[in-house]
Amino acid sequence: xxxxxxxxxxxxxxxxxxxxxxxxxxxxxxxxxxxxxxxxxxxxxxxxxxxxxxxxxxxxxxxxxxxxxxxxxxxxxxxxxxxxxxxxxxxxxxxxxxxxxxxxxxxxxxxxxxxxxxxxxxxxxxxxxxxxxxxxxxxxxxxxxxxxxxxxxxxxxxxxxxxxxxxxxxxxxxxxxxxxxxxxxxxxxxxxxxxxxxxxxxxxxxxxxxxxxxxxxxxxxxxxxxxxxxxxxxxxxxxxxxxxxxxxxxxxxxxxxxxxxxxxxxxxxxxxxxxxxxxxxxxxxxxxxxxxxxxxxxxxxxxxxxxxxxxxxxxxxxxxxxxx
Amino acid sequence: xxxxxxxxxxxxxxxxxxxxxxxxxxxxxxxxxxxxxxxxxxxxxxxxxxxxxxxxxxxxxxxxxxxxxxxxxxxxxxxxxxxxxxxxxxxxxxxxxxxxxxxxxxxxxxxxxxxxxxxxxxxxxxxxxxxxxxxxxxxxxxxxxxxxxxxxxxxxxxxxxxxxxxxxxxxxxxxxxxxxxxxxxxxxxxxxxxxxxxxxxxxxxxxxxxxxxxxxxxxxxxxxxxxxxxxxxxxxxxxxxxxxxxxxxxxxxxxxxxxxxxxxxxxxxxxxxxxxxxxxxxxxxxxxxxxxxxxxxxxxxxxxxxxxxxxxxxxxxxxxxxxxxxxx
Numbered sequence: 217x218x219x220x221x222x223x224x225x226x227x228x229x230x231x232x233x234x235x236x237x238x239x240x241x242x243x244x245x246x247x248x249x250x251x252x253x254x255x256x257x258x259x260x261x262x263x264x265x266x267x268x269x270x271x272x273x274x275x276x277x278x279x280x281x282x283x284x285x286x287x288x289x290x291x292x293x294x295x296x297x298x299x300x301x302x303x304x305x306x307x308x309x310x311x312x313x314x315x316x317x318x319x320x321x322x323x324x325x326x327x328x329x330x331x332x333x334x335x336x337x338x339x340x341x342x343x344x345x346x347x348x349x350x351x352x353x354x355x356x357x358x359x360x361x362x363x364x365x366x367x368x369x370x371x372x373x374x375x376x377x378x379x380x381x382x383x384x385x386x387x388x389x390x391x392x393x394x395x396x397x398x399x400x401x402x403x404x405x406x407x408x409x410x411x412x413x414x415x416x417x418x419x420x421x422x423x424x425x426x427x428x429x430x431x432x433x434x435x436x437x438x439x440x441x442x443x444x445x446x447x448x449x450x451x452x453x454x455x456x457x458x459x460x461x462x463x464x465x466x467x468x469x470x471x472x473x474x475x476x477x478x479x480x481x482x483x484x485x486x487x488x489x490x491x492x493x494x495x496x497x498x499x500x501x502x503x504x505x506x507x508x509x510x511x512x513x514x515x516x517x518x519x520x521x522x523x524x525x526x527x528x529x530x531x532x533x534x535x536x537x538x539x540x
Numbered sequence: 541x542x543x544x545x546x547x548x549x550x551x552x553x554x555x556x557x558x559x560x561x562x563x564x565x566x567x568x569x570x571x572x573x574x575x576x577x578x579x580x581x582x583x584x585x586x587x588x589x590x591x592x593x594x595x596x597x598x599x600x601x602x603x604x605x606x607x608x609x610x611x612x613x614x615x616x617x618x619x620x621x622x623x624x625x626x627x628x629x630x631x632x633x634x635x636x637x638x639x640x641x642x643x644x645x646x647x648x649x650x651x652x653x654x655x656x657x658x659x660x661x662x663x664x665x666x667x668x669x670x671x672x673x674x675x676x677x678x679x680x681x682x683x684x685x686x687x688x689x690x691x692x693x694x695x696x697x698x699x700x701x702x703x704x705x706x707x708x709x710x711x712x713x714x715x716x717x718x719x720x721x722x723x724x725x726x727x728x729x730x731x732x733x734x735x736x737x738x739x740x741x742x743x744x745x746x747x748x749x750x751x752x753x754x755x756x757x758x759x760x761x762x763x764x765x766x767x768x769x770x771x772x773x774x775x776x777x778x779x780x781x782x783x784x785x786x787x788x789x790x791x792x793x794x795x796x797x798x799x800x801x802x803x804x805x806x807x808x809x810x811x812x813x814x815x816x817x818x819x820x821x822x823x824x825x826x827x828x829x830x831x832x833x834x835x836x837x838x839x840x841x842x843x844x845x846x847x848x849x850x851x852x853x854x855x856x857x858x859x860x861x862x863x864x865x866x867x868x
Contacts, residue, residue, distance in 0.1 A: 241672060267672045273702060278661045278695025285665025285679070288650055289600060291672070293665075308692075313653050313662065321633045321643030321651035324859045356857055379859035408862035455862050 217397040222390045225365035225398055226256055226330075229372035230294065232402065234264050237292065240376055243270040243279050244296030244330075253298050254332055254391060276305035283327045284314050284381075292326050292376055300333035300385065301345045314381040315356030328375045329383045334426055334476055335513050335524055336389040344513040344520075346425075346475075348385055348453055349482030358407055359453040361385035363428035365396040367451055370405030378407060385453075387426045394429065410457035412464065416446035419534055420464040422487050423474040424450040427525060431474055434530035443538045453483050461487065462495050469500040470537050474525060479507040501540030504533045541755050548818050549827065551593055551750045552809050556831045558585040558609040559806055561618050564835050565625055569785050573843075575627040576638045581606035583748075583780030586805035587712050589613060590753025591680055591773070594761060600648040600666050602659035602681040605640040606712050606779075607652070610682075614647040618838035628845035635848035636856070656687030660696035660709060667700065667707035667770075678764045680757070682710035686717025688731050694738075697772065701738040706764035708757065709772045712747065714779035719791045735772035747775030748805040751812065778803075 220228070233240045241264075242257055248271035251258035261269040272279040276297065283293035297303045303310070310329065317323035335344035351357050358380050362368040368386065375382035413428060414435060421431045428449045435445040448464050450457065465471055471491055475484040488503045506525045514523055562580040569578040581588060588609030592601060603610045611621060616632060624631030625639050632642045643651025650662060663681030670677040687693055688711055700707050711731050715722050728734070732742040745756045753775055760771035778800035782789035813819035 270668075270703075273695075273698055275695035275699060277692050278664070278699045281658065281661025281692060281696065282665030282668055282699060285602065285650070285662035285667075286669040286672075287665075288645065288662070289666045289669045291669045308655055308658065309661065312655055313658055316653075317643075317651060318859045319857050320637045320641065322856075323643055323645055323651050326859075358858075358862075 217399055219395045220365055220398050221392050221395050222365045222368055222386070223254060223256060223392055225369040226372055226386055227258065228398070229369040230257065231260065233373055233376045234260065234268065239290060240292045240294065241268040241270065242294045242296065243272050243283060245272060245274055245298045247271060247296050252296060254388065256330070257296070276302050277309050280306035280309040280329065281313065284309060284317070284325055287325045287327045288317070288323055294328045294330060294376060297329060297331045299343050300331035300347050301342045303329070303331055303347055307350070310351065310357070310381070311354045315354050318380065319356055324379050325381050326379045327381050328372070329381070331383055331385050332388045333385050334387040334389050335520060336426065338515065338517065338520060340515040341512040346477035346508075349477050351383055352454055352483050352486065356381070357454060358382040359385065360407060360451060361387070361425045361453055362451055363387070363390070363425055363449050365394065366398045367405050367411070369398055370403050371407065371451065374404040374407050377404065382407070385425065389426045390429070405451070408452050408455050408457055410448055410450045410452070410460040412446060412460070413449045414445065414447040416444040416468065418444045418468055419470040419472060419537055420446045420448055420468045421472045421474050421530065422448045422450065422461055424453065425476060427474045427476050430525060430527055431530060433527045434534065437527060437531050438534055441535065443534050445534065456486070456490070458490055458494070461491065465491055465495050466498045469498055470540065471499070471503045472506060472530065472533050472537065473503060474506045474530060476508055476525060478510050479505065480510050501537050504537055506530060506533055541758065543751055543754065545818055547593070548751070548813060549823065551589060551754060552813060552819070552824070553827050553831065554589040554593065554609055554613050555585050555750055555806050555809055556828060557612055557618070557834065558589060560831050560835055561612070561621065561838070562608055564839060565622065566785050568625070568839070574625050578625070578785040579605050579640050580781050580785065581608050583800065583804065584712055584714050584777040585609050586750035586753055586809070587682070587710065587747045587775040587777060590750045591682070591710050591757040594754050594757035595678070595680060598648070599678045599680065599761070600650065600663070602650040602663035602666070602679065603652055604656060604659060604683050604687065604712070605652055606684065606714070607682055608640065611642050611649060614649050616642065616644055616647055616649065618834050619841040622838045622842035623845050626842050626845070627847060628842060629848040630842070630845040635852070657683045657690040657693040657696070659683070660693050661699065663709070664696045664700040664705055664707050667705035668703065670706055671703070676765045678706045678708060678761045680708045680710065682712055684717060685711060685713040685715065685722060685731055686720070686725060688734055689725055697735060697738040697740055700770040701740045704767065704769035706767070707770045708760045708764055709770065711772070711774045712777060713774050714777050716779055716783070716792065718783040730774060732772060732774040740770055740772050742772040742774065744774045744776065747777030748803045748808055750805055750809055
């Protein structure tokens, strides 16, 4: 196996799916000649041609709607949002058309929307957001958010082959910062399955995306104090793999929910609610949430650092929880 | 373009079927049998009938809510449509959706989302798929005059024009967006002027003349199929009922309705057929009888159809269900 970056894994998944299936095509802003703002589609325009790697006008609602229409007649479009932040312009097409087509009238809508999201890149309020919560509240969508190159590749392939609309949240901070050995053969990671990325005995950290790596680092820092973290990477946010989460809670009896999105009303809140509702008797302490505060993402480095959950926040919360 | 006698008779049949089916729905609404609201295309039926009858079987439509003629012409039966209005299991969507929120991919009809002009980019996308695959198929979509002020309308026209897609966009310009008259919606005289900004050819047609709508549509589809790109067609008409059947439309001047009553699309078609010897009185009577029978049958079928089980509400969310996870 070869070691590749997170962004290479996404590139590979797209390339291989485009080769495997003629109905797969890519559309979005600057995905063609330029190869994508993050170079994810580099070389694809030359290989697959201008219609299958389609540079669109700057109109997220228009090209997302177009992807929906193409999917209804048998295509498997992959839409690139240049930044996840711009997905708001396509909100109506996603939540009212794509998400509801199958339920309302049986219209299969196999589209994938790739959404480069997340902060820690000094992008400010419009290039750093974690908008998964907006869509978490919309039945009919599937939401995935891988933390590792191997998961990114396998989940993107699964998303492309799935008959439902999938939003693929790829974390920009991870693009070129992590490497991993990734299988070279064709494989998929099933949508809807969380993964224990690190076994532990004292506290379950339920997390996803870049925060998985924050949790792993915190775990190392906690070795001295003898607190053992079990890290659950959700990988798929909707539908949520409750079983894996609950099994971990039953084992450790203590929970931290760690996420980069703003604090209120999102994935983290739902995970906390599910745990207290369904496995309350197993808890030995309060469910702690570590998240961004309820503000837009600030620009200046000290402010962004304050805003984003840090390793020390996890260490502090773990020490507090261990006392129960 | 000469239109064959049989086609003319079919256009007349679907005009009458659309009008009378919707009148029956209105009557069921007044009897309190319709579980939600009722919207009709009264006075504007020639548009949906004309543009959909001009399509080929493999083409697709992304209609809007005054497009009952499209559903009927494409082959969705009045039985399933009335059952849909009554919230029955036998309705087009099995009770998941109501009234004009109809869609059935087996008939090349995409579902109608209430958000007007949402179906414009969707139609453009189907046309994009046809272009990528090199198929000689076209997509048609429509919206009202109101919907042409939304962003999706403009994004779709631009997208389709830049990519020269085989799509034809229709506007049912019935002069009112709910209660808001045209002059409060836009500063231009003709909706078709909007297409100028996208270098898209446009046509303005008498929306009460089913033969004219049919012909202009046929021409536009022919161009689209030949790779010559999209067309925008403004069909001028008048909405003769309220926005929906609860709305008495007191904001519409009576004289305006009186004037348009004389231009009724069914009256116009009847006169055209008889004056040009395209149909005899007896032939028209036979058609009327068929329409009447189909509607009687549809109502009886729908009223005797069962409701879905309540618990079906939480079924069928995903086309690819997730085995491991119970989502609901």
